[in-house]
Structure formats: C-alpha cells, structure tokens
Amino acid sequence: MAAARGSAGETAPASPRTAGPPAARVAGRAPARAPGEERTLTSVAAGDRYLAEEGAEPKDGRPVDVPRLWHVTLSVSGGEAPLTEVRRALEQLAHDHPFLLTSRYAGDHAEIRYWEEARDLHDAAAVALRLWGEHRQTAGLPPWEIVGLEVIDRQTYHQRIAAGYGPAPATPVGVHPY
Secondary structure (H helix, E strand, C coil), X not given: CCCCCCCCCCCCCCCCCCCCCHHHCEXXXXXXXXXXXXXXXXXXXXXXXXXXXXXXXXXXCCXXXXXXXXXXXXXXXXXXXXXHHHHHXXXXXXXXXXXXXXXXXXXXXXXXXXXXXXXCHHHHHHHHHHHHHHCHHHHCCCCCEEEEEEEEEHHHHHHHHHHCCCCCCCCCCEEEEC
16 A cells, blocks of 8 residues: 555655745745746656656556546526626636637626546546636636536547537637627
8 A cells, every 4th residue: 555645754845835934934835926026937757647648657567547638618607797898708718728629608608618638537627616716807707606517538528429419519619609
C-alpha cells in the first residue's frame, strides 16, 4: 500500500503557498504581489501521465492514470439580461478561454459546450461547476445559476453522434443566439 502524501518520512519541495518569509505566509496563501507584478511560471518534469501518452512505461511498472477528454455541456439561467450584454460576456469568456467550442444564449439562459482534459469525470465536473462563478466578474457574465451539467467521455460522445442522437457536433464554433 502506498504511503499517503505528506506521511512521515516524506519531504516535499516548498510550494508557492509556503515559499517566502514567515511573515508573508498567511493561512496558506502565497506572498502578496505588488500591483501589476506577474506570477513566475515554473516548469515541472514530465511524469507518468506524459510517459503513458508517449507510449513509455513508468519506471516502477505501475499502471498509469492518463488524462482523458470529456465533453462538457454547462447550462445556466436566471433573470432577463440584455442580449447584447450576454453575447459580449460569452465572447469575452471564449476569448479568455479558447477551449470553449460553442455557446448558445437567450436573454435568460445560455449553454456552453467545450472539451475538458481531466483524470476522471469527477475532476472534469468540478472544473465545469467552477467555470461560470470564477469568470463571472472577469468576463462580465450575468448573475445566473448553473441549472444543468452533462459530462461525457470522448468515446460516448462519438458513439452518440454516430448513432444519430445526443448533442449535435459543436458547429459552428462561436457564440450564437438560440
């Protein structure tokens, strides 16, 4: 049985949440940045998932948990909003996050469809459920609530399309009224 992360005898490198002087670490938060200061990005060595995608075996022979593609349909609705504002907000969201395939909208509801790469359905659903709320302010999205979520794997998506049922292929790509 593998030891849990953070178990006795295991050391981990300092993370951005714990790096910096003690005075800068407040409740697990990263040190504050000055206005306009960019975050420093660091690279991470290729791990088992990358090796599996490239057809290589991990060193210890364990099976590899490779990320999969999930087709996500997120439905939101709420009070009436001006169509021009809804369209502008969805276009901004698509610009900020080019993974979005298509969005359909009306004055009181919208549907967003995209592909998500995640380890499993739970991870893909968790990301999808955060999408609307996390980008509400930055994209100027209406204060609507999530009323529907469908997450299906790539194989199921293609089986549905081949059988003539399920969501139609996400074309045309972009933001469109219902």
